Amino acid sequence: MPPIFFDAETLRMREIVGTNLQRVRTRIGEAAARAGRSAEDVTLVAVTKQVGVKEAEALLAWAARDLGENRPQELWRKAAAVHGEVRWHLIGHLQRNKVRRTLPLVSMIHSVDSLRLLRALEQEANQQQLALRVLLEVNTSAEPAKHGFDPEELIKTRPEWLALEHVRIEGLMTMAALVADAEQARPAFRKLRELRDRLQGERLYLPHLSMGMTNDYEVAVEEGATLVRIGRALFEGLEPSAGSSDAREAAAR
Ligand SMILES: *Cc1c(COP(=O)(O)O)cnc(C)c1O
Numbered sequence: 390m391p392p393i394f395f396d397a398e399t400l401r402m403r404e405i406v407g408t409n410l411q412r413v414r415t416r417i418g419e420a421a422a423r424a425g426r427s428a429e430d431v432t433l434v435a436v437t438k439q440v441g442v443k444e445a446e447a448l449l450a451w452a453a454r455d456l457g458e459n460r461p462q463e464l465w466r467k468a469a470a471v472h473g474e475v476r477w478h479l480i481g482h483l484q485r486n487k488v489r490r491t492l493p494l495v496s497m498i499h500s501v502d503s504l505r506l507l508r509a510l511e512q513e514a515n516q517q518q519l520a521l522r523v524l525l526e527v528n529t530s531a532e533p534a535k536h537g538f539d540p541e542e543l544i545k546t547r548p549e550w551l552a553l554e555h556v557r558i559e560g561l562m563t564m565a566a567l568v569a570d571a572e573q574a575r576p577a578f579r580k581l582r583e584l585r586d587r588l589q590g591e592r593l594y595l596p597h598l599s600m601g602m603t604n605d606y607e608v609a610v611e612e613g614a615t616l617v618r619i620g621r622a623l624f625e626g627l628e629p630s631a632g633s634s635d636a637r638e639a640a641a642r
Contacts, residue, residue, distance in 0.1 A: 399443060399447075402443065402444065402447060402627060403447040403450060403451075405624075405625075405626045405627055406444060406447040406448060406451065406623060406624065406627070407447070407450075407451045409622060409623045409624065409625055409626070410433075410435075410448070410451050410453055410623060412622075413433065413606075413619060413622050413623060414428075414433065416606075416607055417431050417433065417606065417607075417610055417617065419607075420606075420607040420608075420610035420611050421610050423611055424610065424611045424612075424613070426610070426613075430615055431610055431614060431615060431616070431617060432455055432615065432616050432617075433453060433455065433617055433619060434455045434456070434457040434478050434480070434599075434616055434617065434618045434619070435448050435453045435455065435456050435457065435619060435620070435623055436456075436457040436458070436459070436480065436602075436618050436619060436620030436623075437456050437457065437458060437467060437620070438457075438458055438459050438460065438463060438620060439620055439621070439624065440624055440627070442467060442470045442471050444624060444627070445467060445471045445475075446471055446472060446473060448623070449471070449472075449473040449474070449475065454473075454474060454475055454476055455475075455476045455478060455496070455616075456471075456475050456476070456477055456478065457477075457478040457479070457480045457499075457618050457620075458477070458478075458479065458480070458481070459479075459480050459481025459482075459500075460481055461479060461481075461483055461484070461487040461490070461491050462487070464477055464479055464491065464494060464495070465490060465491070465494065468494045476496035476497075477494055477495050477496055478495065478496060478497050478498075478499060478616075478618075479491060479495050479497075479498045479499065479500060480499045480500055480562075480599075480618050481500055482500060482502065482536050483498065483500060483501075483506060485505070485506060485509045488506075488509050488510060488513045489513055489516075489517075492510070492513055492514060492517055492519065492521060493517060493519065495521075496522065497522045497523065497524065497559070498510070498521070498522075498523045498524070499523075499524045499526065499562040499599045499616070499618070500524070500526045500536065500562060501523045501524065501525050501526060502525075502526045502536040502537050502538065503538075504546055504549065507523075507525075507549075507550075507553075507556065510523065510556050511553050511554070511555055511556045514555035514556055515554065515555045518555075519555065520555060520557060521555060521556045521557065522557050522559050523556055523557070523558055523559065524558070524559060524560050524561055524562040524597060524599050525538060525543060525558060525560075525561055525562070526538065526561075526562045526563065526564075527539075527540060527543060527561050527562070527563045527581060527584060528540075528563070529563045529565070529577040529578075529580045529581055530564075530565065530566040530577055532566060535564065537563065537564075540580070540584050543584070543588070544587070544588065547588060547593075550593065551592055551593070558593070558595065559594075559595065559596060559597045560585060560595045560596055560597030560598055560599065560615070561581050561584060561585050561588075561595065561597070561598060561599070562598075562599035562600065562616075563577060563578070563581045563599075563600050564600075564602070565577040565578065565600070565602075565605055565609075567604075568604075568605075571604055571605040571607065571608045572608065574604075574605040574608055574609070575608050575611075575612060577600075578598075578600050578601070578605075578608060578609050578612035578613070578614070579612050581598055581600055581612075582598060582612055582613045585598060596615065597615045597616055598612075598613050598614050598615050598616070599614070599615070599616040599617075599618060600612070600614045600616075600617070601614045601617040601618065601619075602617070602618055602619060602620070603619055603620060603621040603622040606619055606622075
């Protein structure tokens with residue numbers, strides 16, 4: 390059981406996280422309204438990679454239950470340590486040797502970036518007899534260093550998706566290039582939506598678009614995001630956390 394009474398520092402941290410969450414939720418609502426959409430159609434995935442277990446639990450206290458991690462091992466660690474009901478989202482690269490352990494823990498994998506991985510997921514989901522929800526990651530900025538399918542390559546693989554029995558492809562995900570002005574990310578988000586529209590139909594329903602981070606989530610919502618992945622904006626004003634994976638890695642160096 391988590392403690393019922395908290396020390397002053399924890400209470401202060403929870404208050405800051407709550408205020409940040411409120412602000413981000415308001416902005417998501419405003420961006421949705423500008424696009425004639427409902428705020429309820431946008432799920433906030435709170436990215437906890439830069440914070441520890443306490444901060445993740447603070448999010449739960451404010452009813453943010455969709456939490457995201459970009460590294461499988463860190464997701465395993467937090468899934469074991471965080472008290473409360475979490476829907477875990479894996480949003481970063483998954484190596485095939487980590488598939489088995491990751492599968493039973495996640496609500497959705499956003500970052501399926503190759504056919505090889507897709508096939509490995511189908512095989513393991515069959516083994517574990519579970520239904521797995523995934524998104525295919527698309528490299529919309531054509532940066533060679535980035536993970537993800539090239540859009541044309543993705544279209545060619547479509548026949549193979551229809552044969553999957555345990556993996557359910559629910560949409561697409563992208564990371565926009567780092568830009569100075571969020572407006573510059575708009576073409577990448579629009580491209581993802583248009584690609585989804587082209588792929589959808591004929592036995593394929595692709596309701597989800599995972600796009601938008603702290604820098605550009607409002608533009609992403611205007612362009613149709615159904616999942617936004619936000620980290621930094623939720624933890625502004627907090628001391629750097631000793632419990633984060635980044636901090637522990639720095640200490641180990
Ligand atoms: C870290 C991360 C995010 C969140 O980024 P912020 O800038 O902290 O909002 C979103 N998506 C992915 C894939 C990430 O790795």
